[in-house]
Amino acid sequence: MISTNQRSAIAALDAVRPVVARLDLAGHPDDVAADVIESWSAVETALRSLLGGSALAGQALVSEVRQRGLLDYAHAHALLGFLAARDRVSRTDYRPTDSDVDAARSGFQAIEAALGVGIGADTATYPTVRVSGGGVGTPPPPPSTTPPRAAPGAPAAPGVATPGTTARPDVYEPTAGRGRGPGLIIGVVLLLLVAAAAYWAWANSGDPAAFKDGVVQFTQGNRVAARRSFEQAAADRPKMALPHVYLARMARQDGDLPRAFNEAKTAVQLEPQNTLALREMGQYLLQAQHPEQAVKWFERALRIDGTDRVANGWMGCALQRQGNAELAARFFQRAGQGDWTACQQTAPPPGAYPPGTLPPGAVTPGALPPAPVPRP
Template sequence: MTPHSARAALDAARGVFAASDRYTAPELWHSAQGVLQGVIGRPELTGQALVTEVRQLGLINLADAHALVALAAWADRSTGLAENEAERILVREAWMALEHAIPEAPIAGFASAPAGTPPTSAPHQTWAPGGAAYGHASAQTGAPAAPPPFIGDAGDADRSVKPRRRWLWPAVGAVVLLAALGGAGTWWFTTGQPERELAEAISAYQRGSREVARTAFARLAMEHPDDARPLIYIGRITREDGDLARARTFLTNAVRLAPESAVAARELASIMLADGQPEIARRFYVRALQLDPGDRIAQGFLGCALVRLGRFDEALRWIQRAGPGEWQQCLASMPAPLGMPTPYPMSPPR
């Protein structure tokens, strides 16, 4: 298929995806599958094998592949329309993946977005716990602050998080939907198996087996949509990949599910700080410290957010309270005599 005809196929699919409130899951996947088959000239390939081939040819990235397999899996188990926010997000992410698969495809998005479907990559999303909006942050100068670290042990998964609203689950990766969904209505704490699986996923993350961990966390997020802990780790991994918009989606959902989780609030704050929104980051760091006053990471990077806001006296107090850590590098941005020297040795950049 030539680039021109491939774009024509994408344009035809655009009409279907734009009206996803009228087309069923199988119809949406049939349309997407036709585009992918045409792009690589392999009409005999279907389902996951088709997505894998497109991925291996380098036409889409791993996140795109996840989104497309998620669409195919949804079509396998449902013959209906997108009925909830998670399914609408799934449709939008699959559409973005199709756009990426077409060389030089115009980034036009849907011809008309389905009603009630929010953008998944707004650069200044300002949702706050409780539904309040903070408003747009003022533009910041300079490079975004380095994302804060994440303590990757089982304790930091925040076991205080309790199951919340079962209807809210994000559209997450490919293998999440390849796993059998039996028992999805079971509460997280009725069996020890999910806890063991979570611990194994955390262990894989600590070992550096990121894709193994991502797969495990994604499956857990799908099977236990009322638990925020897998989403926190998926958001962390996605942030490390540099995809701040998608990481923000995962972590926003985690905070909604578990507004009492200090770790979820702190991780969402780190996204905002990395995205050049220090005021919103400050508020989420404060929220994290209200929930866990002893969180040194939140203390230190609250100081960094305050540095970026020009509130240097407050920043110095928080950074000193946190003690040694990567956040001390923010002192270099402070005016003398508040900045250097510091009572603690500066940690080398990673």
């Protein structure tokens, strides 16, 4: 019988099977990258379902599922290869290769094999293992440990009772002086695991002090000190997007557009679902005279949080610059008054903001899951 967790995991995979099936380098590189990213997102959803829910992601998520015995080594190895491919194609200056597509397909087949479904279940490369709950993916029983019957008159093997007698097999007794070795090793490993868990909890608990100081300094107008604090926070928490969001905003306000772009791109790559990072990328593109690209990034932010007044306001500004005053007015109405109100005063003349070339390495919507057309 399949457990609820298994059903949820299988449903997550079923939803993305058409995407995996169309993975092919014959398509546009941005489309291939988007398909790889979307496929990995579904795999992460399936892995979290097997755990019954989890906030983990990436390598930490695969490791946790592996530690619980829901994946074997081959499955975990293939999934980590899939994750590495996802990380590569997320880079805007990277072009997907055959190896990336193969890694994505192999990783998808690996989790199928773990669940006992799909083509992966029949692939010898990924042996089936037991997952929590039902009997799906149950491995074959271990070989029998019953010793072969000895020939008549032949001496019994050491440690094996002779048939027809009541003698017990000999009991193994470790050599004196060697009994502490395994216990000591296990103890050291446990201590290392506890230390690693404590460090992980500390590294992910709340915002670092440098970041909090930077926010206060930024609010007070002390931009030099704020920049130092945000740079320190980015060094303390290299996987945290918010320090880069603030650094991008300050660089944009100072007119340093190359640094603003680099910081915004880093923030989006670290946390693709962070609305502040998506919004900052949109504001950068708007200031760089690319309103058509800015619209797509504001729309991505609004898909996550449609009540974000700032994203609504600057979305209206970007649409206004494109000449779509009617649609822009709806977003202005949602946003109310703010810094974006100046855009509402006058519409630009036709051709005032012609489409231009994005800066080298610019983040395009194809580098992340595509955003839908805005519908207020």
